[in-house]
Amino acid sequence: VAVARAAGVSPSTVSNAFNRPERLSPALRERVLRAAAELGYGGPDPAARILRRGRAGAIAVILGRLIADALGDPATIEFLAGVSDATDPEQLGLVLVPEMPYRDVPEGPAVRNAAADGLIVFSVPGDDPIITAVLQRNLPTVVVDSPALSDIPGLAEGGRPLVDFLGIDDVAGAEAAMRHLLELGHRRIGVVAFGLSTHAPAGPAELAQRGAATANVTKARLQGCARALAAAGVEETAAVVVQVPVVTPETARTAAHALLESAPDVSAIFAFSDRLAMAVCSVARERGRIVPDDLSVVGFDDTAPASARLTTVHQAHRDKGRLAAERLLVAINGELPAPAAPLPTRLIVRATTSPLGSGR
Amino acid sequence: VAVARAAGVSPSTVSNAFNRPERLSPALRERVLRAAAELGYGGPDPAARILRRGRAGAIAVILGRLIADALGDPATIEFLAGVSDATDPEQLGLVLVPEMPYRDVPEGPAVRNAAADGLIVFSVPGDDPIITAVLQRNLPTVVVDSPALSDIPGLAEGGRPLVDFLGIDDVAGAEAAMRHLLELGHRRIGVVAFGLSTHAPAGPAELAQRGAATANVTKARLQGCARALAAAGVEETAAVVVQVPVVTPETARTAAHALLESAPDVSAIFAFSDRLAMAVCSVARERGRIVPDDLSVVGFDDTAPASARLTTVHQAHRDKGRLAAERLLVAINGELPAPAAPLPTRLIVRATTSPLGSGR
DNA sequence: CTGAAAGCGCTTACAG
C-alpha cells in the first residue's frame, strides 16, 4: 500500500478505497484508484488480507491423490459438484490439493500449505498419513467416506470438536449387492475389493481377514458380504476375494484376470466400484465369458455409462458433496453439527446380473 | 509462533523445527514439536507463510461461472485434468474460483481474493468484466479460448508481458465442420452458436452480424462458417443462425426447438459444442426427424459419449490444459514464453451426418 | 546450534 501512498497521500485510505468505497469522498476514491492503476498496483494482496482477516474465503478439498487422477473419476467429479453447490452461493473458492497416496514426500503432505477456512477429505483411507496431516491443521474438517472416528490414531484423546464424519452405509450397500447375487442362486462369488490397508499388496485375500483391515471402507463392505452370506446360510469361503489397493485401469484388469484365472468356477462377481466392475466385464468378455449369461457382475457407485447397463449399488455422490460442504460451513461458523447418519444406498438391478444357470 | 515459544524457549527456532529439521539438534526439535502438539498448534499458518515467502504454492483457475456449472462440462474437466498434469509434479494446488458470468456482485469478481502465483482463465468471453478483474491482479496469466490480445480493453497500452494467450484455431475448426456439411450436399444449414456477446439475448442472429461480435470465439467460428460457404459458392443466407449466450440444458433445447420451428427446411445443423449438438439431436428426434437421415448434425469438442456417435470437431482439451499450465509455470519463473500457435482441431466423421437426400 | 530484529501487505478500531 505504501506504493499507492506515494501517489495519493494516505496509507490506510487506500485500503478503504478498495474495501469501503462509501467511507470516502468519491473524488478522493477516484484519485486513489487512478494512482493505483498507474503504478500497476494489483489490488489488495490476498495473502496479507487473509492473514489479517483470519478468513481465506476458500475451502480445501483433499482427495488423497494427484489432482489429475482424481479428476478422472466420475464419482469424484460429482462429489465436487455437490460441494460447490453449497460453496458457490457463498463465493468460496475451492482449493484442490495434490497428494501422493501413502508416499512420504520430503515437503510432507501438500495439505499443510493450503490456505483455507476448512477442509473436506474425500475417500482417503484411515491409515494414510495424509489423514494425520489433515488433523494436525486443526481446522474445521469434514472427513467423507473414510475412517470412522475411532480408527484415527490419536483422535480419541484430543477430543477435537472440529472434525465431522460423513459416509454411506457401506455394510448395507455391500450386503445388498451380495444378497442379490445369492438370491439369483449364485454360490461361488468373486469379490474385487479395495485394499485391506493402504499399503497392502494387490492380490488374493480372505473374507476372514476383514477383522484386520485398516482401510475401513474395505472392512465394512467385506463385513456386508459376510453378513449376506451368513443370512443365506452359505459358507464364507464361497467368496473369492482379490484386493486392489490402488485402482487404475491396469490394476483393475490384472485383478479381474487373476480372479477368473484362479477361480474359473465363479459364476458372479461383486466389484467395489463401477470402474472395477467395468474392467471385470471387459476382461470377462475377452476370456470368452458372456455377461450376464456366463457371469453376473455387480458394481458399486452407479457412475458407469448408462450404455453399460450395469447392475450396481447406487449412491448419491452429489448430495454427499453438498451435505459435506454444508456441514463444513456450519462448523466454520462455530456451531458443531450433530453427527450425521450414514447415507443410504440403493441396489439398482440392470442387465449385468441374471439367475445362475440362465446361460447356456 | 509465540504460542510455542511459551512452551519451548524459542521464537524462530520453532519455524526451523518445522521447516529445516536439519538445522536443529534432534532433541530440541523433538521438544518443540511435542510442545506444539500439546498446545494444539496447527503448524505454520499458510497465509502468513505465503505473505512472507511471496509464493502461494497454488495457481488459480477462473472458469467464468459457478464451479458447480463448470464441473458439469466434460470439456472443462478434461482441461482441468490437463492443467493438473502439469501442476501435480510441482505439488501446486489448484484454486477453483467461482464467478457469476457477467454479473456485478457487490464484492466484485472472486478472482480478486484468490491467493495464487498465477492465473489461468478458461473460456471467458472477452467482454466479461471478469477479464478486467483478472488483468488487474497483475499476476502471470494465461488466457485460454478467449479474447485475442487486441480485444481486451486497456491491454494494448499497458504492455503487460505477464499475459499469455492460448486457443484453438476456431476459424479452421468451424470451417471444416461447415465444409463437411456442404460437401454432403446440404444447402440450408442451421447454426447453433454461442452468444455474439456475453449479454446478447438468446435467439436468432445473422451470419452477417459476426463483425460486430465481441465474444471472439463466436466471431471466429462464424467467420469459419462464412468462409466455407464462400468457398462452396453458397450465399451466406443459407445459414440460419441462433445464438445461445448461456448454455444450459434448457437454453440448448429451446434454441434447437426455435431453429427447427422457424426453419424446418434446414437439412443439417452445426452446433458450437457437443452439448448443444446433443440437445439438437434429442429435440430433432422429438419432432420426428431422424438423425442423420432427415437431419445431419455436427458438434464441436468431441466430448459427447461414444455411444452418441456424434460427428464433431475434435480438440485436445487435456493437452490444452497441460500446455496452458506449462506456459504459466514458465511465466511464473520469469521467462516469458514465445506466443503459442493456435492449437489444431480435427473433424471426426461419425454417424450423425449423411449426404443430403439419403433419408426417405 | 540458537536467538533478536526486521518486514511481508494488509485491515481495523481509534483519534482527530
Add this chain to the structure above:
DNA sequence: CTGAAAGCGCTTACAG
C-alpha cells in the same frame, strides 16, 4: 471524512 498505530503469523539473513 481522513490518518497514525498496532498487529495478523510467519521466515530470513544475520549475529552470537
